[in-house]
Structure formats: C-alpha cells, structure tokens
Amino acid sequence: MATSVIDPSPRVPADSRRSRKKQDTRNRLIAAADELFERQGYDATTTLDIAEAADVAQRTLFRHFPTKEALLYAELDDARFVLRDALNARPNDEPVLIAIREAMAELGETIVANRERRLLEARLAATTPAVSGHFRAVIQAGWERELIVAIADRLDVDPMQDPRPEVLAGAAMSACRVATRQWTVAEGDADYVALADRALESIAGLGALT
Amino acid sequence: MATSVIDPSPRVPADSRRSRKKQDTRNRLIAAADELFERQGYDATTTLDIAEAADVAQRTLFRHFPTKEALLYAELDDARFVLRDALNARPNDEPVLIAIREAMAELGETIVANRERRLLEARLAATTPAVSGHFRAVIQAGWERELIVAIADRLDVDPMQDPRPEVLAGAAMSACRVATRQWTVAEGDADYVALADRALESIAGLGALT
DNA sequence: TTGACGAATGTCAGTCACTGACATTATGGT
DNA sequence: ACCATAATGTCAGTGACTGACATTCGTCAA
Numbered sequence: 001m002a003t004s005v006i007d008p009s010p011r012v013p014a015d016s017r018r019s020r021k022k023q024d025t026r027n028r029l030i031a032a033a034d035e036l037f038e039r040q041g042y043d044a045t046t047t048l049d050i051a052e053a054a055d056v057a058q059r060t061l062f063r064h065f066p067t068k069e070a071l072l073y074a075e076l077d078d079a080r081f082v083l084r085d086a087l088n089a090r091p092n093d094e095p096v097l098i099a100i101r102e103a104m105a106e107l108g109e110t111i112v113a114n115r116e117r118r119l120l121e122a123r124l125a126a127t128t129p130a131v132s133g134h135f136r137a138v139i140q141a142g143w144e145r146e147l148i149v150a151i152a153d154r155l156d157v158d159p160m161q162d163p164r165p166e167v168l169a170g171a172a173m174s175a176c177r178v179a180t181r182q183w184t185v186a187e188g189d190a191d192y193v194a195l196a197d198r199a200l201e202s203i204a205g206l207g208a209l210t
Numbered sequence: 211m212a213t214s215v216i217d218p219s220p221r222v223p224a225d226s227r228r229s230r231k232k233q234d235t236r237n238r239l240i241a242a243a244d245e246l247f248e249r250q251g252y253d254a255t256t257t258l259d260i261a262e263a264a265d266v267a268q269r270t271l272f273r274h275f276p277t278k279e280a281l282l283y284a285e286l287d288d289a290r291f292v293l294r295d296a297l298n299a300r301p302n303d304e305p306v307l308i309a310i311r312e313a314m315a316e317l318g319e320t321i322v323a324n325r326e327r328r329l330l331e332a333r334l335a336a337t338t339p340a341v342s343g344h345f346r347a348v349i350q351a352g353w354e355r356e357l358i359v360a361i362a363d364r365l366d367v368d369p370m371q372d373p374r375p376e377v378l379a380g381a382a383m384s385a386c387r388v389a390t391r392q393w394t395v396a397e398g399d400a401d402y403v404a405l406a407d408r409a410l411e412s413i414a415g416l417g418a419l420t
Numbered sequence: 421t422t423g424a425c426g427a428a429t430g431t432c433a434g435t436c437a438c439t440g441a442c443a444t445t446a447t448g449g450t
Numbered sequence: 451a452c453c454a455t456a457a458t459g460t461c462a463g464t465g466a467c468t469g470a471c472a473t474t475c476g477t478c479a480a
Contacts, residue, residue: 016447018447019456021446021457022457025457047436047437047438056459058437067437133344133348140346141346160391163408163409166385167388168381170381171377171413174377202377203381203416203417206377206414207413207417209365210305228427228475266430268467
C-alpha cells in the first residue's frame with residue numbers, strides 16, 4: 001500500500017480493474033528499475049530507460065514515484081507503517097527499549113524475506129552517493145519519525161522538549177544500519193534479527209563506556 | 211578549510227595572490243548565495259543567479275562547490291575537522307561520552323558564533339526538503355564518521371564488528387539535532403552548549419527508560 | 421623583463437531528473 | 451449508450467550539473 005505518492009480520496013472500489021492495472025504498472029516499473037539497476041548500474045540507468053522497459057511514458061513513472069531513488073526504496077519506505085503497527089502492538093508497560101527490540105525483530109523478518117532486493121539496495125547504496133543519501137534523508141528519517149512519536153507517546157513526554165525520544169530513535173536507527181551492513185557483508189547469510197537485536201541491546205550500555 | 215571539493219597538491223604557496231583570489235571568489239559565492247536564499251528563498255534561487263551575483267561563470271560555481279546545497283553548508287561541513295581535533299584533544303582515559311560532551315561544547319561555541327547563518331540554515335532546512343535531506347545525507351553523515359573513528363579508537367574496537375561506536379555516534383548526532391532545533395525555536399536566544407550537553411547527557415539513561 | 425608553465429576561469433553544448441499544461445484513453449456508475 | 455473522471459500519453463519546458471576546449475592571469479626561473 002501507500003503509493004509513495006499522494007493520492008487523496010479514491011472514489012473507486014479498492015479492487016476494481018482500474019486499480020489493479022495501476023498497481024500493475026507500479027509493479028512493472030519497480031521490476032524494470034530493479035533489473036536495469038542490477039544490469040547496468042544506477043547512474044547508467046535513466047528514468048526513460050526504466051519507463052520504456054516498463055512500457056509506459058516517462059511521465060507516468062513520475063506520477064507513481066516522486067524520484068528515481070523512490071523506485072528502489074518503495075518497499076522499505078512503506079515498511080515504516082509496519083514498524084508503527086508493530087510498536088503500537090507492544091504492551092504499554094513494557095520498557096521502551098524492549099518494545100523497540102521486539103518490534104524490530106518482528107519487522108526484521110519481513111525485511112529479510114526479500115533477500116535479493118535488500119542486497120541490491122545495499123550494493124547500490126555502497127557505490128552510489130545519491131542512493132545512500134536518499135536512504136538517510138528519506139527512508140531512515142521516515143522510520144525515525146515513527147519511532148519518535150511512538151517513544152514520546154509511551155514516555156508521555158513532548159518530543160520537542162524532551163530530547164530522549166529523538167536521541168533513542170537516532171540510536172536505534174544507527175543500530176539497524178550497523179546490523180544491515182553486517183548482514184550485507186555476510187551476503188545475507190546471517191541472522192539479521194539477531195544482529196539487529198545485539199546492536200539495539202548495546203544502547204543500554206552507551207553511558208558506561210570507558 | 212578544505213575547499214569542499216577535491217584539489218590535491220597545490221604547487222603554490224598557500225598565501226599567494228592566486229590562492230587569495232580563489233578564496234575570494236569562494237567567499238563571494240557563499241555570500242551571494244546567502245543573500246539570495248534569504249531574499250527569495252532556496253528553490254526560487256538558481257545557481258545561475260548566484261554565479262551572476264558573485265560575478266563569475268556558472269561553471270566556476272560548480273568548480274568550487276559540488277552542489278547547490280554545499281553552498282549553504284560549506285562552513286558546517288568544514289567544522290567536522292574541528293570536531294575531530296577537539297575529540298583527539300581530550301585525554302585518553304576520559305570516558306567516551308564525557309569526551310564527546312566536552313568536544314561538542316567546544317565545537318558549539320564556534321557554531322553559534324555565526325548566529326544569523328545558523329538561523330538561515332535552519333529556516334531553509336525547515337521549509338525545503340532538499341536542504342534538510344542534504345544536511346542528513348552529507349553533513350550529519352560526515353560528522354558521524356568522525357565520531358565513529360574517534361570512538362572506535364578510544365574503545366580500541368573494530369567499528370565494523372562492534373556496533374557501539376556507530377550507535378553512540380548516531381545518538382550523539384540526534385542529540386545535536388535536537389539541541390539545534392530547540393535553539394532555533396528560541397531564535398538563537400538560548401544557551402546552545404547547555405542544550406546540547408543536556409541532550410548528550412540523556413544518552414546515558416536511554417536503557418533505563420520505562 | 422620576459423617567457424614558459426600551470427592554475428583559475430570562461431564559454432558552450434549537452435545530459436538528465438523532474439514539472440506543468442493539455443490531449444487522449446479507459447473504467448465505473450447511471 | 452453516456453457521462454464523469456482516473457490513468458496515461460504527449461510535449462515543451464526548467465534547472466542542476468558535466469565534459470571539452472579556449473582564455474586569462476599569477477608564478478617563477480632564466
């Protein structure tokens with residue numbers, strides 16, 4: 001869900017032929033981008049290439065995705081809603097860091113399911129500044145916002161006054177980045193959930209470092 | 211210093227007329243960008259506008275700065291070397307989080323000195339996604355790298371294996387972002403160093419949150 | 421002083437991501 | 451069948467950035 005682009009009130013049943021076709025072009029665009037990025041690299045692939053490979057006009061591509069990078073991270077961007085739901089599902093009396101670890105564990109399963117795509121994202125992010133930049137600026141920032149409001153809710157504090165929600169969220173996102181990098185170095189042959197949990201756990205000991 | 215762009219080995223004395231002129235065009239470009247961003251907004255200002263206001267060719271602008279955003283963040287980008295030096299200057303037996311707080315305090319003074327520019331950066335980042343994105347993707351990531359190597363050095367661990375350096379660095383950068391936001395909300399009429407220190411201090415208690 | 425060398429800049433043409441405006445086609449409801 | 455409108459197509463831009471080559475200007479040595 002979440003078309004990555006703003007489309008307000010659909011007056012059409014969510015499962016009409018129209019919406020199926022729309023979803024289909026969206027999927028074809030993602031698949032085309034995937035394959036082209038894989039085959040000829042990110043920078044060497046133009047949005048026109050992608051559109052033609054998906055057999056749509058370039059303009060249509062930009063109606064579905066706001067930027068070229070969004071094509072790559074469509075799935076991870078939507079995953080922030082999964083994160084939000086997972087967080088809200090944790091019991092309210094659970095310590096915040098525990099709740100985050102549990103929610104991330106749940107999310108981690110979903111993430112790693114698409115192993116090949118995750119590895120592609122990682123490869124491209126490692127070689128292309130535009131990609132890693134977009135990840136930090138858009139994807140990670142989006143996840144972070146979800147974390148912040150969830151944490152502030154639990155602590156019942158104002159995240160504009162109390163620095164802890166944002167600081168904890170930042171630490172958690174860094175932990176996820178580390179876990180992802182380690183998982184990527186291992187070519188996906190590692191327990192992502194365990195890696196992430198270990199990194200998240202380390203947050204508790206940050207103040208005691210020599 | 212660090213010209214924000216790669217120029218390897220200058221065979222010319224660092225204080226020749228040539229280098230002074232070069233530095234001068236660089237400064238004029240920054241000043242021109244500053245004023246135009248202030249007057250007509252970020253998006254409404256083209257790189258050609260800036261170049262003409264500084265009385266150079268557009269091509270020259272892009273020889274001094276790799277992107278339009280870099281014009282805005284030239285100073286903050288260079289500040290990462292100040293951060294590195296400040297960190298290295300801290301005694302080796304000092305606990306890491308303390309060292310970071312002290313180094314940031316030192317850095318904070320430098321930062322807040324240019325109050326008007328900081329407020330301009332904040333205003334633009336708050337209204338223009340391209341600006342806030344660049345900040346996260348380039349500036350903050352750069353500072354974070356400095357933090358990571360400094361922390362890993364002190365702990366004598368491999369930052370690729372041990373998640374703690376990167377996690378702590380991420381938390382610290384988030385703390386700085388919070389402090390900057392609070393300082394900005396107060397229109398610069400607040401003790402930035404105190405705000406940053408309070409946010410950084412909160413890292414120690416992250417694991418104990420209910 | 422002069423002349424050679426090279427750094428900084430200028431000029432120009434091009435690529436490519438992205439956008440606004442308007443025309444066309446395809447669906448869904450009537 | 452008919453109309454409203456969602457989805458797409460077409461086209462002509464704008465603007466950031468780049469490569470190639472010409473020109474100017476500071477530096478230094480003979």
